[in-house]
Amino acid sequence: MERAATGELIAWKNRKNRKPLLVRGVRQSGKTYLLQEFGRTHFRDVAYFNFESFPSLTELFERDLNPRRILMELGVLSGKKIEPETTLVIWDEVQFCPKALTALKYFAEQTPEYAVACAGSLLGLSLARPSSFPVGKVDVILLRPMSFHEFLSARDGTHALLDYLSESRAEELLPQVFVDKLITFFKEFQLTGGMPEAVKTWMESEDLSETERIQDSILRTYELDFAKHAPATDFPKLSSIWKSIPAQLARANARFVYSQARAGARAKDLEDALQWLVDAGMVYKVHRVETAALPLSAYVDQKAFKLFAADIGLLRRLAGVPGAVVVDESPLYREFKGAMTENYVLHELVCALGEIPYYWTSGNTAEVDFVIQAGNRIIPLEVKSSRNVRSRSLRVYREKYRPAAAIRTSMLNVRKEGELWNIPLYLLWNIGAYLSF
Numbered sequence: 001m002e003r004a005a006t007g008e009l010i011a012w013k014n015r016k017n018r019k020p021l022l023v024r025g026v027r028q029s030g031k032t033y034l035l036q037e038f039g040r041t042h043f044r045d046v047a048y049f050n051f052e053s054f055p056s057l058t059e060l061f062e063r064d065l066n067p068r069r070i071l072m073e074l075g076v077l078s079g080k081k082i083e084p085e086t087t088l089v090i091w092d093e094v095q096f097c098p099k100a101l102t103a104l105k106y107f108a109e110q111t112p113e114y115a116v117a118c119a120g121s122l123l124g125l126s127l128a129r130p131s132s133f134p135v136g137k138v139d140v141i142l143l144r145p146m147s148f149h150e151f152l153s154a155r156d157g158t159h160a161l162l163d164y165l166s167e168s169r170a171e172e173l174l175p176q177v178f179v180d181k182l183i184t185f186f187k188e189f190q191l192t193g194g195m196p197e198a199v200k201t202w203m204e205s206e207d208l209s210e211t212e213r214i215q216d217s218i219l220r221t222y223e224l225d226f227a228k229h230a231p232a233t234d235f236p237k238l239s240s241i242w243k244s245i246p247a248q249l250a251r252a253n254a255r256f257v258y259s260q261a262r263a264g265a266r267a268k269d270l271e272d273a274l275q276w277l278v279d280a281g282m283v284y285k286v287h288r289v290e291t292a293a294l295p296l297s298a299y300v301d302q303k304a305f306k307l308f309a310a311d312i313g314l315l316r317r318l319a320g321v322p323g324a325v326v327v328d329e330s331p332l333y334r335e336f337k338g339a340m341t342e343n344y345v346l347h348e349l350v351c352a353l354g355e356i357p358y359y360w361t362s363g364n365t366a367e368v369d370f371v372i373q374a375g376n377r378i379i380p381l382e383v384k385s386s387r388n389v390r391s392r393s394l395r396v397y398r399e400k401y402r403p404a405a406a407i408r409t410s411m412l413n414v415r416k417e418g419e420l421w422n423i424p425l426y427l428l429w430n431i432g433a434y435l436s437f
Helices: 005-014 031-042 055-061 067-078 098-110 122-128 148-154 159-167 176-192 196-205 208-229 232-250 267-279 312-319 323-328 331-353 392-401 425-435
Strands: 021-025 045-050 087-092 115-121 139-143 283-289 300-309 358-362 366-374 377-383 406-410 415-417 420-424
Touching (some): 005 031, 005 139, 021 031, 031 087, 031 115, 045 067, 055 067, 055 098, 067 098, 098 115, 148 196, 148 331, 148 425, 159 176, 159 425, 176 196, 176 208, 176 312, 176 323, 176 331, 176 425, 196 208, 208 232, 208 312, 232 267, 232 300, 232 312, 232 331, 300 331, 312 331, 323 331, 331 366, 358 392, 392 406, 406 425, 420 425
Parallel strands (some): 021 139, 045 087, 087 115, 283 358, 377 406
Antiparallel strands (some): 283 300, 358 366, 366 377
């Protein structure tokens, strides 16, 4: 399946001052597949090594960290010579060998002609604690679950549609026949989310029960990670926070409340466990600002935040939302649909912009779902899950700050009302085109 990160990999391969590459990401986000497919299509040969399934590999890094010796011995193990420039060397699950992480510094300094790419989970890398992390000596790519655009790219018969959308002017109304297709695909994405194995299963079979079996397996893997990596005393805290996410998002203002995760809990009781989930890439923290001024980071309220899941497919399964109510838009799903949509929008913004936005409130009187700093502009973004787009909070914000641009995302077609853009939810991956106006 085509991933947007492939473009970053190509740029890395062609960079004159290329360093060893570290691909980080949440568990099951497709790091291994991405690197292996990239090696297959852009290099003459691939030498693949997995430190988890082949733990004795760590012995090669015990004597010293001489890159040429290590490469020679890796070549012996793989049964073929590792050549500069033409062989992609992949170290998978690199967090299981902290000395391999340290060795990347010497690969960068002494053997830059060799292409070395490592993959590791965000959680594992944060726990590996190498004796000396090669700060400034590695190039880093962060791989997230698939965006809606990547989901469309993976679907047969959609490339002509994507070409049309990319070549259309941002302000052009989309023909209804294309809108209908995009809405169908958008509903599918709400079912599958962006975990590559779940997407692949759906694309090949369109069997929701099998897709959900994959999603449930990933959720179990996450729970096992809690038990495997976290301190024993933190396991119940992690599980409580993780399982509380649907209920937290369903609340009226969705602000994270520690006592809702665990009865009687306060920040000091759970904040370490919460940070563990953030470091693992399983959740996003979106902080509140009450002043929309530059830079937004200067006005963050560290104590007030919302917690979102890294993937909406896993969120749907975690919340126990049946697929049928998503497809049929059951009235019983109307309340939680807003939470799902807001989580989807956050993920698309993070994928498109590369950073986590904030949300804005004015006391208890108004709340705008997201605010984005784009250069010297601050742009409010209001999320609507359907065609009902009335928003008192966005009006309050616009009257107070008079922004040069504002965004509302909904199921309505593209439209512009003064400085207010309506971007359809299924086109949010192209938000950069609207931010350029």
